[in-house]
Amino acid sequence: xxxxxxxxxxRIVVSLKNTPNYWDPDSECTIVFAQPAVERELWAxxxxxxxxxxxxxxxEKALDMDALRSGADTILFVACVDGAGRVVGGVRGRGPYRSxxxxxAILEWNGQPGQDAVRKMVSDRLPFGVVEMKTAWVTxxxxxxxxxxxxxxxxxxxxxxxxxxxxIMATAAEHVLxxxxxxxxxxxxxxxxxxxxxHRYRTKLAWWDRSTFAKHADPKQLSMIFAEQKKLxxxxxxxxxxxxxxx
Numbered sequence: 001x002x003x004x005x006x007x008x009x010x011r012i013v014v015s016l017k018n019t020p021n022y023w024d025p026d027s028e029c030t031i032v033f034a035q036p037a038v039e040r041e042l043w044a045x046x047x048x049x050x051x052x053x054x055x056x057x058x059x060e061k062a063l064d065m066d067a068l069r070s071g072a073d074t075i076l077f078v079a080c081v082d083g084a085g086r087v088v089g090g091v092r093g094r095g096p097y098r099s100x101x102x103x104x105a106i107l108e109w110n111g112q113p114g115q116d117a118v119r120k121m122v123s124d125r126l127p128f129g130v131v132e133m134k135t136a137w138v139t140x141x142x143x144x145x146x147x148x149x150x151x152x153x154x155x156x157x158x159x160x161x162x163x164x165x166x167x168i169m170a171t172a173a174e175h176v177l178x179x180x181x182x183x184x185x186x187x188x189x190x191x192x193x194x195x196x197x198x199h200r201y202r203t204k205l206a207w208w209d210r211s212t213f214a215k216h217a218d219p220k221q222l223s224m225i226f227a228e229q230k231k232l233x234x235x236x237x238x239x240x241x242x243x244x245x246x247x
Contacts (some may be wrong), residue, residue: 029088032080033162035074042081063107074092075095096165112194114194118205133169156215159243165210170205
């Protein structure tokens with residue numbers, strides 16, 4: 001499956017200047033897809049919530065604060081906004097990657113068994129478009145966090161559509177990934193867990209494939225994904241932008 005990495009430079013992405021969104025009745029939130037440079041206040045609220053959440057759970061060292069301050073490495077972020085206008089959860093996407101070395105997961109497996117396998121998995125998929133989802137968080141409200149996580153899991157398919165890519169990747173503790181995988185992702189079972197961000201955690205890797213996720217998604221999740229796609233369609237800016245890739 002290995003293809004020359006130079007092909008990745010031809011990726012095209014959708015402009016998100018109109019900030020597509022839809023209402024999720026289960027979590028009672030508006031799910032917003034945005035870019036940091038376009039929705040600066042929303043980005044700041046998302047980052048503030050992420051910092052508070054990661055600090056509370058003692059894993060703030062996993063945050064790349066320089067990247068979060070600038071938003072420069074984030075092609076898209078998802079914010080869950082409640083009825084009071086508060087951001088109560090979110091996740092961000094890095095990429096689409098131009099080279100394997102940009103992938104944060106490779107750093108997470110640094111010095112651990114499986115790092116070479118992670119590198120190869122990314123390299124093989126790179127020409128088809130790879131975005132890595134990072135900095136996911138939800139409110140600690142026990143009545144809402146499960147519903148928010150389920151809603152956010154579905155955003156993986158929407159992200160692939162919005163960015164016209166084939167693959168989403170994510171890393172997290174296996175018990176956390178289990179709920180995210182309901183949207184059609186698959187655990188990379190041959191990759192051993194890594195103790196990231198510290199020895200308390202066993203972090204695993206998962207992939208979503210735009211061409212096959214529907215075969216693996218929970219039926220209820222899949223139905224909601226299709227319904228949300230219909231809601232998103234009228235809000236999409238169909239103008240396309242060529243990725244600059246630092247040129």
